[in-house]
Amino acid sequence: MRYKILDSSNLQEYLFSLPEIKNYFNATKLIISEIGDGNLNFVFLATSATDSSKQLIVKQAVPYLRCAGESYPLSKERMTYEIRSLEAFSKLSQHIPKIYHSDEEMSVIIMEFLGEHIIMRKGMIESIIYPNFAKHISSYMANTLFKTSSLYLSSADKRSLISEYIGNAELCKLTEDFVFTAPFMKHETNAHLPELSDVAEKIANDVELKVKILELKNKFMNQSDALLHGDLHTGSIMINKQETYVIDSEFAFVGPMGFDIGALIANLIMSWISHKIQDDNETYQEWILECIEKIWNNFVLEFCALWDETQESALLTDGFANSDVLKAYQKEYMQTLLQESIGFAGCKIMRRQLGIAGVEDIRGIEDSHLREKANRLALSVGETFIKKHQNITKIDDISKLLKA
Amino acid sequence: MRYKILDSSNLQEYLFSLPEIKNYFNATKLIISEIGDGNLNFVFLATSATDSSKQLIVKQAVPYLRCAGESYPLSKERMTYEIRSLEAFSKLSQHIPKIYHSDEEMSVIIMEFLGEHIIMRKGMIESIIYPNFAKHISSYMANTLFKTSSLYLSSADKRSLISEYIGNAELCKLTEDFVFTAPFMKHETNAHLPELSDVAEKIANDVELKVKILELKNKFMNQSDALLHGDLHTGSIMINKQETYVIDSEFAFVGPMGFDIGALIANLIMSWISHKIQDDNETYQEWILECIEKIWNNFVLEFCALWDETQESALLTDGFANSDVLKAYQKEYMQTLLQESIGFAGCKIMRRQLGIAGVEDIRGIEDSHLREKANRLALSVGETFIKKHQNITKIDDISKLLKA
DSSP: OOOOOOOTTTHHHHHHTSHHHHHHHOOSOEEEEEOOOSSSEEEEEEEESSOTTOEEEEEEEOSEETTTEEEEEOOTTHHHHHHHHHHHHHHHOSOSOOEEEEETTTTEEEEEOOTTOEEHHHHHHTTOOOTTHHHHHHHHHHHHHHTTSTTTSOHHHHHHHHHHHTTOHHHHHHHHHHHHTGGGSOOTTOOOOGGGHHHHHHHHTOHHHHHHHHHHHHHHHHBOOEEEOSOOSGGGEEEOSSOEEEOOOTTOEEEOHHHHHHHHHHHHHHHHHHHHHHOOOHHHHHHHHHHHHHHHHHHHHHHHHHHHTOOOOSSOOTTTSOHHHHHHHHHHHHHHHHHHHHHHHHHHHHHHHHSSOOOHHHHTOSSHHHHHHHHHHHHHHHHHHHHHGGGOOSTHHHHHHHHO | OOOOOOOTTTHHHHHHTSHHHHHHHOOSOEEEEEOOOSSSEEEEEEEESSOTTOEEEEEEEOSEETTTEEEEEOOTTHHHHHHHHHHHHHHHOSOSOOEEEEETTTTEEEEEOOTTOEEHHHHHHTTOOOTTHHHHHHHHHHHHHHTTSTTTSOHHHHHHHHHHHTTOHHHHHHHHHHHHTGGGSOOTTOOOOGGGHHHHHHHHTOHHHHHHHHHHHHHHHHBOOEEEOSOOSGGGEEEOSSOEEEOOOTTOEEEOHHHHHHHHHHHHHHHHHHHHHHOOOHHHHHHHHHHHHHHHHHHHHHHHHHHHTOOOOSSOOTTTSOHHHHHHHHHHHHHHHHHHHHHHHHHHHHHHHHSSOOOHHHHTOSSHHHHHHHHHHHHHHHHHHHHHGGGOOSTHHHHHHHHO
């Protein structure tokens, strides 16, 4: 269907023009409300007027930045990559909301409404423990990363996958600029407490740190391990005690696996820092640290199990590697991946303190003295991660490092 | 123009249908001869019947393997990548033959005839010293690699470049199979002396070696540094004492820079081994080793000079890195590149001893005892390169290693 902007006046007509959606609602009238508060897109909730259990989410990209208006153009084709990646991920993992309809031309995706779930970041701010989260998210990552890598796909399929996402240039550039660049230099988009000016300047002149950041940025741009979510923080996860869903994958591209894993670890650590600075709930802090270890350990378990049952892939021709070679290479592969994840986590943590986009866990700390304390702790953790990531050999190193 | 297979009966008509070619010859009759002896394509020499100084090369891919006939289909679209890359390289370096016409649909390229040059491999077998070669080829590599990398292009342009070559799947797969895989396992395509069966088996079971090969293969498949020639051996170079031209870039793709540099070094070393085993011409052997050092040193010089004069690129935003950061990162970047080059050189050397495609320098040694000696020396050098490449810190290490 040719592109047109959807709003509450034409959305019902549009939805009823799609047979599978008309069929789902089986109603003559829908209640439409705009519920999105994101920066980029419009999000509507459509509910059957006669059966309130029938609800779907409609998400559409407009050719500008939603929060800024038409004077800030941004290609609506970004939705293409969200559509493609959500569809790809939903074939590989159950932790993706059910997709009812998608249309690249219309930049629209229609999905299951997760009415009983909340954004994980908000849940963590409220100290809610999610007992299944570590298992779910590590399983999601093991499946999506392994099965889109050269360890699983054929050489030709891997190249096709890269070419499907290589056009996601605008959003990759946002990451290059706002995760790896602007926060570490004098830049008008940076937005930190004035009290942090001294440390921001010190960071901008830290040769060792910046060389490591360039290495990591180069990997982000040029290392095509697997199809990434591309923005896997706790704000991209819908959760409750039972279930976990990953959403908002418009940054998807084929890049280094450690970038997804690192984004997740970074955001868990920022929540840990927020609680550490603000409250005495040691159980919750301990849960977060255990969660990080469980995520990595279960990720390794599931990733390597998938690997062990794969006989032929782009990288590993059947018969090339005997079991000793395989074991030795796996060990090295996973260790490098852990190190890169921690390096990327460091960049993610630091940029959230200095750059344009903070995280609510820390930016929301009301007492500005405590907020500064949290910022400083986060910067110090991030710096250590970036500088020392190549020395890390096991996930326990992280808890030890944080507790020290 | 729609694809049709060219032969000596229809080539003149085709050439005269192209205004720029008709104009170049300014003749009514051409003398056509088929001169190609490669495995893949047809190559014709077209000469004006009235002015023998007017000569052009016409190269066309057919939808099968030339040397095997129509029963071995191979996509003629491979020529697309040769056309694109030769045109790209000719904008960046003077060491590319002049292109008069190209047509992706016809899988045809029409180029300058290099009548006063020979294939460098043949020249080296005849112990010819090429005094300008090191300077020329290092300049070619510095310019083509730097200017197609994230150190020079914008983020969006780099992504476009990747997408232009991501479809070259068939030829990349040939490299993955025949450089990184088959030679290091029991495989029906391998073709070595029966006397080498013991060492081939030892290699196939060498855990340390195979883990390193997997690392390098993974980089070949997933590290998109720059636009590579993809098959830069001495058989892809047309040369005389004055001039150097790079040809035959159908393997072009965006991959790790070290793969081009390593291919070149590997083939120079195989020539060195051939001379070392067969003759007493120490001057020539010494020239080869000096050549390798000069190539690397001049490459670094020109590459870093281009880098120093680049103010803004995908990787290095203007103002991000002060001169200390830049110097430290450059040093590390070049050292990693040297190490990767040596690692790839090791794979290239070993595969030429064990795999389907030998090199004339060594396979052409008539005395089978000497040939075996050369094979064994090459295998030992290759193995050391692969296992130890991450310990190499300067190019002199190579000569020392070879002399030891």
